[in-house]
Amino acid sequence: MRPLRLMFEGFGSYRDETDVALHDVDFFVLTGPTGAGKSTVIDALCFALYGTVPRWGKKDAIRNALAPSVNEGRVCLVFEAAGGRYAAVRLLRRTAQGNVQTKEARLDRLDDSVPPDADLTKILENPVASVAEGDKMTGAVAELLGIGYEQFTQCVVLPQGRFAEFLQAKPSDRQDLLIQLLAYAVYEDVGQRARERAKVAKGRLDMIEKRRNELGTVTDDVVAAAGKRVTDLAALVPAVDEAVEKMAQVRTRWAEANATTKTAREQLADLAALRRPGDVVDLATRLADADEQITRRAAEKAEAEEAEAKAEAARADLPEHAELSRWRDAHTRLATLTPRLERLRAAATDAEAAEQAAGAGLATAEQALADAEAAQTAADRAHRAVALAADLAEGEPCPVCRQQVHDLPHHAVPADLDAARTAVKTAKSQVTAARKAHADAARSAATARAEVEGGQRQSDELAAELRAAPPLAEVEAALEKREAADAAVERARTRARAARRAVDDAQKERTALGAEEQRAWATLRAGRDRFVALGVPPVDGTDLAAAWQALLAWATAQRDELTARVDDLDRTERELAAEGTAARTALAALLSEHDVPLPERAKPDVVLGTALEGARRDHAALVETRSRSSALVAELEQAREEHRVAHLLGQLLKSTGFEAWLCAEALESLVTEASEILMQLSGGQYELHRDARNDLVVLDHNDAGTTRPVNTLSGGETFQASLALALALSHQVVGLSGGKRDLSSMFLDEGFGTLDESTLDTVAATLERLASETERMVGIVTHVPALAERVPVQFAVTRDGASSRLRRVEV
Structure with missing residues (x-):
């Protein structure tokens, strides 16, 4: 996280709008008399991100955020983090009862193309996306920076009175901070993925074993027998096709005979069913009446x-x-x-x-x-x-x-x-x-x-x-x-x-x-027209009853003649049916010799084709099964190895010992670098070590190498040790977290007045080197003129009774 612009109004002792441009600053100092409002600038930066300030005590105690006699205030921080530009904005309001409430809180993703020194309104307008609002904002900031409020105030902002917290913390508390800074969740995620992969690998392993067992053993003899059956069935195709063609000819002749017989029977039935309507005689009388x-x-x-x-x-x-x-x-x-x-x-x-x-x-x-x-x-x-x-x-x-x-x-x-x-x-x-x-x-x-x-x-x-x-x-x-x-x-x-x-x-x-008469004539003609194929005579005259009598007489004579013809047709049909049945029986026997059953109404060529296709599929399946069985053996070995590796990695990363080992290694690396810095700051008097319980101790070379707990150091000595540890932590956090934590800023709000001139010079040189060599922003709050004069950018803070004011001074 690297600040670019910090604006606050009605916050703390600042009644008027104050805009602090930090986009072109690597090393700056806040100077001014006691109570002028120097620490309030660092408070505004912390409040914009997390909605609270360490000096207020409780996290939710924001009543001190508003300047006296001011009813509304706002804080806005424009910063870069995780490869993007963001704005954290919080608005405050005093209620009628005198309570202070957060009116608005939001975290927005900004357009990187707008210059950071542009008007702040232009920078904030038209955000690319809204990241979070209201109560969700603080969590979103912690997720974006990779650290929460407690970790931020121990390794980024070191406020007054809490400078030595990390130095003097309990080993468990110090480990919790390191877990956050080291992005241990990455290892937990790796472990979880490894365990999930092991589970998937185990399922795949079981599935492959099941498939291999289901395939069974396929020998060369079985494959050869399947190939021979394909050859035998293929040889039957010409004979079956010839028999099917002959059967088709017989079936065609039988179908023609059957159709003719059916037509004759239908005609005979129609002749027998022909009747004169009962009201034909009465219809003429009713017409005359x-x-x-x-x-x-x-x-x-x-x-x-x-x-x-x-x-x-x-x-x-x-x-x-x-x-x-x-x-x-x-x-x-x-x-x-x-x-x-x-x-x-x-x-x-x-x-x-x-x-x-x-x-x-x-x-x-x-x-x-x-x-x-x-x-x-x-x-x-x-x-x-x-x-x-x-x-x-x-x-x-x-x-x-x-x-x-x-x-x-x-x-x-x-x-x-x-x-x-x-x-x-x-x-x-x-x-x-x-x-x-x-x-x-x-x-x-x-x-x-x-x-x-x-x-x-x-x-x-x-x-x-x-x-x-x-x-x-x-x-x-x-x-x-x-x-x-x-x-x-x-x-x-x-x-x-x-x-x-x-x-x-x-x-x-x-x-x-008349309509009934027309229907009667229509009925007569329809009855007559059904027998046109038999040569029925036409309907003549106007006497409906006589016309019906003539048609019935013709039907009686025609029926006797058609009865004799139907008997001949039945005999021919039976002979053709017997011929077809004999041919099908002989073909069914031929197919049965090759284990191909012929259903009653199935087509022999289709049945043979289906059986041949099935035999070919069976043969191909056996060949495929034999090939797949060989491939499954190799696949089975690969699945066993994947499961073993994933399972082992998941179990290793699941162990709490790995977490303790990782924190111990990180703390050892931090202590080693912090010890080197402390040697420089103390003129070679102190080294920093950790004991068997991971407590931090100092080695005093002026006292014959005596080991002392860190809480026995004086105020100036504690400041040197805390600063050394903070500088080491700020320098190593990127490497220790695998690039997950990029805390490219550090703000020190502590009394440098406890240091002697030599130590102060060493501290100043160390901070200068940290800012220039690591491209890290370093901001300090101090009353020491000798230290302030060495900082290239100064912000002079004054207070005129009504409001604090800030002015940038280039050295």
Whole structure:
């Protein structure tokens, strides 16, 4: 796994988006003051892959992932692994209750053609494939890298406080890590496949032995006997073919005789079965009766239709029923309307008189009003001062002298002026009442006149309608006569329809008998046509019974002649059958001499051909069996060897001792290289060894080669030993895993300040060599300026109170 880009936002102490480009970096250092956020960068890388960080303690404790007062955060790592480019993305969200949850987690395969220094959005868009999402992502990362979270934090990311875990681990824990790193599953897979192959080989071995036992032993004598039988049967073919041809000739002659006999017997049976239908005699009588019935029904129909025509002619001279009914209704309505019209005229005269009286009353009231208003005008003129005083107001100018009015004058209203005003009011009320009475009388008179006009209009219309009509008594008499004529016509029509239906029924019955007659003649002709081959005479005449009698007489004579002919045909057929049976018996005896049975209805040449083909197959099978038996012996030996090798390999790889041996060899190789590195780091003081229980110990050359447990080392010494072991593990993991683990990155987050200047120089040189010679990315976190200055790429980390910030510094 080699990181290319690392982006995080709202993660840890980083509130703002931070993009770390690592695609062109082999050796880098993170520097900055304590608490600035250097280790958070390594945490982000680990969290993007596995969803947790060693410093948080529990694997599922992600509440520290979000920066303070930030509700959402994200981490994205673009990296190369297993020959491809991938992106691990995790999004975080703070809930309303303050809990932190993973909103999204996904692992995508990316397009390798996009440059790693391109915009991160372009790199992430349009992934080639989605590898895993949600809870399945962490497992997919472990499968892709070949190691899980525990192994990743011991050989790729060495976090603060856990640097010495692999050094001080129990032998069993250290072996578990080595099993993961060594891809021991490959050996388990090989062992499983070997055991499966052994099982398959055993099955194949059993099958070959079974087949060999089933084949049995085939000797040369058996093969020779089978060959001789093929020769003998082949020699019989010409004789059998000749006999079969002769039998075929006899069979053809017998088949012809049999067919002729069969035809003669069928003709004889048909002649014996020829019968005249029982209803032939009765059919003529029924036909005559049907014709007579048609004649009688036709006469009745003509009589009924004549009566119908007479009834319609008698009615034709009478007026139409609808016209008579209309005249009668008009007479009745006019008789009712005449007295009513008289009453309407009288009412209209009364209404007009009332209207004239109301008009006279209105004129009188209007004259009285005019007189009262004239009297009031005279009184007002006589008493103008009173009228003028009534209109004055204090402070307003007088309309006569234009002087301002200070005191209102008081004038009593004279009695005659008051009476004149009262008389005007009374006259106006009387005029209003008279006008209403006159309007009501005018409406009543108009309504009465309209009713009279409507009644008169109806009377005129009825009179016009009856102008050409006879009197009512004549209309009623004519209407009664018309109704009687209509009834007579309907009765005549009903009788005529019944007569016509009777004629139709008689004709249908005659037609049905005609069809029956045609069928009878067709039956006669069909019976006659069956004997055309025997020379039957044609059917003549129109007498069906006579025609049948002639056909039956001919059939009787023909039957006697055909009976004698059938006897001769039977004798010839029996002679040919006996000849064929003798020939088949002789051929069956010939085949039986060579053990070839001849079934009753089987063809001898086919039976011989089948037997010959079977003999050839048997001979070829025996030859093949003898050859296969020899081949199975060699195949059996090869199967035994395959089973032995696969079984032995499966049992060896199944043993737990192989796992322990493999881990011991790997640990020995790691300890040897780590010891060399430790000698360099410690100035030749310490060597690293493993004891009989696979515990790691150090050999102290400054103390006369004393062996010490690794947990007795000081902090600086422990760091040197752990670093030596980590460097050796990082260097050898590819070779030890057979190429299954390619951990091409290492990140060290540890206090290098415990090292003296000489050791620090050695450590720096070792890390430089690891990065340059192995093409492995090495990243370190340190506060030591002397070490940071030697690293070609530095990332300076600062914190301004609100957020941590990262800046790349080229040295």
